[in-house]
Amino acid sequence: MKYCKNITEAHPFIMECSNSLIKIEKLLVNEGLKGANPFTDTEHLVVNMDHVETYFAKKEKRNERSSMDFSFGISSPSEKYVLAELRFNYKKITNISKVDLIHKVEGSITTLKGKVELNSEYLFIFQSNQKEQARSLFYRNLRMPKNYLVKDVTELKTDFFS
Amino acid sequence: MKTSQIKIQTHNFRAINKADIIIDGITVVAGENGSGKSTMSKLLYYLYKTVSNYNNLISKDLEDKLRDVSRFLEIIAFERHSSKENELEEEQLIRDYYSLFQGNMLTEERMNKWVSVLDKVYRIFYSEDTQHRNIKSFTRLTRFKFILKDILDDNNISIESENTELQFQKIIDLVKSIFDDAFNKKKFRPSSLFIDELETVFGIVNLPEKFEVQEYGETIFSSDKDRLAIPYSIQNAIYIDTPMVIGSSSDNEYWEDLNELLRKKGKLNNSQISQLISKEIIKGDISIEDNDFSISDFFYKRADGSIYNLLDCATGIKSFGIIQLLLKNGSLTDKTLLIIDEPESHLHPQWIIEYARLIVLLNKEIGVKFFIPSHNPDMVSAIKSISEKEGILDEVNFYIAKTEEKEYQYDYIHLGTDIEPIFESFNIALDRINKYGI
Numbered sequence: 001m002k003y004c005k006n007i008t009e010a011h012p013f014i015m016e017c018s019n020s021l022i023k024i025e026k027l028l029v030n031e032g033l034k035g036a037n038p039f040t041d042t043e044h045l046v047v048n049m050d051h052v053e054t055y056f057a058k059k060e061k062r063n064e065r066s067s068m069d070f071s072f073g074i075s076s077p078s079e080k081y082v083l084a085e086l087r088f089n090y091k092k093i094t095n096i097s098k099v100d101l102i103h104k105v106e107g108s109i110t111t112l113k114g115k116v117e118l119n120s121e122y123l124f125i126f127q128s129n130q131k132e133q134a135r136s137l138f139y140r141n142l143r144m145p146k147n148y149l150v151k152d153v154t155e156l157k158t159d160f161f162s
Numbered sequence: 163m164k165t166s167q168i169k170i171q172t173h174n175f176r177a178i179n180k181a182d183i184i185i186d187g188i189t190v191v192a193g194e195n196g197s198g199k200s201t202m203s204k205l206l207y208y209l210y211k212t213v214s215n216y217n218n219l220i221s222k223d224l225e226d227k228l229r230d231v232s233r234f235l236e237i238i239a240f241e242r243h244s245s246k247e248n249e250l251e252e253e254q255l256i257r258d259y260y261s262l263f264q265g266n267m268l269t270e271e272r273m274n275k276w277v278s279v280l281d282k283v284y285r286i287f288y289s290e291d292t293q294h295r296n297i298k299s300f301t302r303l304t305r306f307k308f309i310l311k312d313i314l315d316d317n318n319i320s321i322e323s324e325n326t327e328l329q330f331q332k333i334i335d336l337v338k339s340i341f342d343d344a345f346n347k348k349k350f351r352p353s354s355l356f357i358d359e360l361e362t363v364f365g366i367v368n369l370p371e372k373f374e375v376q377e378y379g380e381t382i383f384s385s386d387k388d389r390l391a392i393p394y395s396i397q398n399a400i401y402i403d404t405p406m407v408i409g410s411s412s413d414n415e416y417w418e419d420l421n422e423l424l425r426k427k428g429k430l431n432n433s434q435i436s437q438l439i440s441k442e443i444i445k446g447d448i449s450i451e452d453n454d455f456s457i458s459d460f461f462y463k464r465a466d467g468s469i470y471n472l473l474d475c476a477t478g479i480k481s482f483g484i485i486q487l488l489l490k491n492g493s494l495t496d497k498t499l500l501i502i503d504e505p506e507s508h509l510h511p512q513w514i515i516e517y518a519r520l521i522v523l524l525n526k527e528i529g530v531k532f533f534i535p536s537h538n539p540d541m542v543s544a545i546k547s548i549s550e551k552e553g554i555l556d557e558v559n560f561y562i563a564k565t566e567e568k569e570y571q572y573d574y575i576h577l578g579t580d581i582e583p584i585f586e587s588f589n590i591a592l593d594r595i596n597k598y599g600i
Contacts, residue, residue, distance in 0.1 A: 092547060094543065094547065128582075129580060129582045130582065131582070132582050132583075132585035132586040132588075132589050133543065133581065133582060133585045135585070135589050135592065136539045136543075136585050136588060136589055136592070139592050139595075140539060140592070141540075146596075
């Protein structure tokens with residue numbers, strides 16, 4: 001599963017709210033990434049899902065739903081969009097709320113339903129020094145669904161953007 | 163730069179390749195099975211047991227070495243009842259025998275008393291002029307001679323003839339040399355006593371290539387040095403490798419040590435932490451009472467009034483019960499090193515967190531120092547989180563044991579307060595679930 005620039009930028013749903021595209025390098029910094037940014041000096045664009053949610057909430061005259069942070073297109077094995085959430089600002093990792101995370105996934109699924117095909121795995125990106133603790137918390141304590149994957153930015157880049 | 167209270171360096175010992183450990187407050191080590199965590203626990207326990215109770219151990223060693231001579235004198239004092247005419251002399255001998263075990267054990271006065279009693283016994287029983295009235299039985303004399311020879315043989319002392327006077331003189335020389343050895347040990351604090359302990363515990367001849375303990379930068383013990391210094395920061399070490407130890411008998415010396423400590427009847431100290439255990443965790447109280455045979459039994463008195471023998475209670479109750487008893491009898495102080503192997507064992511997850519809280523509070527409120535090998539994510543996470551909230555995180559150190567260069571040989575990596583590498587290790591289990599499960 002590799003990032004596809006064309007799919008990310010060219011889908012009709014993105015064309016409708018084109019200001020939602022943002023460099024992932026910048027998004028990560030905006031959201032509070034600490035330490036090395038493996039996307040520095042890269043040109044990868046992703047979809048800012050908060051913008052998308054705001055756009056469609058206005059268009060559909062409804063309240064904004066909780067949403068994931070960003071999305072991007074992949075081309076193989078088929079054209080899909082991956083939903084990802086950035087979780088950089090935990091002082092205490094144990095403050096993660098299972099309900100909040102599930103609402104974010106469900107909110108974005110509802111918003112994009114019928115517009116794009118979504119990948120069935122959802123990414124949760126943590127600071128590198130909290131990833132393993134988050135993983136333990138996800139699967140041992142919170143019993144999160146197995147398709148909720150914990151990664152850090154290095155893994156995100158390796159798995160999808162390299 | 164911060165000077166740590168205790169620094170322990172262990173190199174090349176069993177599974178440990180290199181472990182440079184700091185104990186400032188709470189030290190937590192994680193690592194797979196067989197990485198040497200329990201070895202570290204035992205090394206620490208026996209070191210501090212030796213250096214902190216040095217004079218007691220010398221006394222114990224002295225008594226052990228005098229045991230056969232002592233038994234001989236006991237037999238003489240109690241088993242001969244030769245005749246009415248000697249009754250007063252016999253009674254005096256019994257008093258003399260008891261006097262050997264009174265007062266300070268490690269004094270020249272006591273040594274002289276032993277010599278004088280042995281001399282007296284010889285005069286009463288074996289000298290030519292008294293033999294006729296004291297030795298009524300040839301078999302008895304034969305038996306005594308055999309015992310004397312056995313004591314000398316056991317101590318590798320050979321004599322050319324079975325001359326009784328010579329035998330007695332050799333026994334007196336033996337007693338003097340045993341006392342002299344103890345006096346020298348007391349004076350010079352040679353590290354051999356600790357080395358002997360290690361050889362007994364680990365059953366080996368190969369000791370650590372390097373084992374050094376420093377207190378505020380000053381060496382307390384080093385395998386390079388001949389003498390043991392006197393520690394200040396840690397004056398007693400307690401080792402709990404399982405809560406099942408309570409009330410159990412075992413060949414393990416540290417089990418016996420702990421049970422002896424648990425049975426200690428110190429002044430009752432019902433501290434806030436002890437009350438916290440009673441009210442918030444085990445909903446009851448642990449107590450100790452002598453039974454009909456004057457053996458102390460442990461009881462769990464539940465808040466509803468029910469009383470149970472602690473040995474029949476859940477292991478989790480025992481885990482907290484041990485801590486409560488040590489608290490109550492004053493065994494836990496700011497000079498205590500409490501070593502607990504995998505304290506999470508046998509505990510429900512919520513009690514794991516309570517136990518972690520207890521560890522943090524005992525360090526914060528009393529100053530107890532901890533060495534905690536752990537395999538549990540909740541224990542590790544809770545110690546860090548609760549320590550941070552209680553403002554003692556600066557005194558907490560985490561370590562992970564990893565194989566680096568040599569297979570089966572582990573280096574202990576200092577993590578400070580970063581527990582992420584420990585979780586990376588724990589999470590291998592999650593990968594295995596995914597690999598073997600659906």
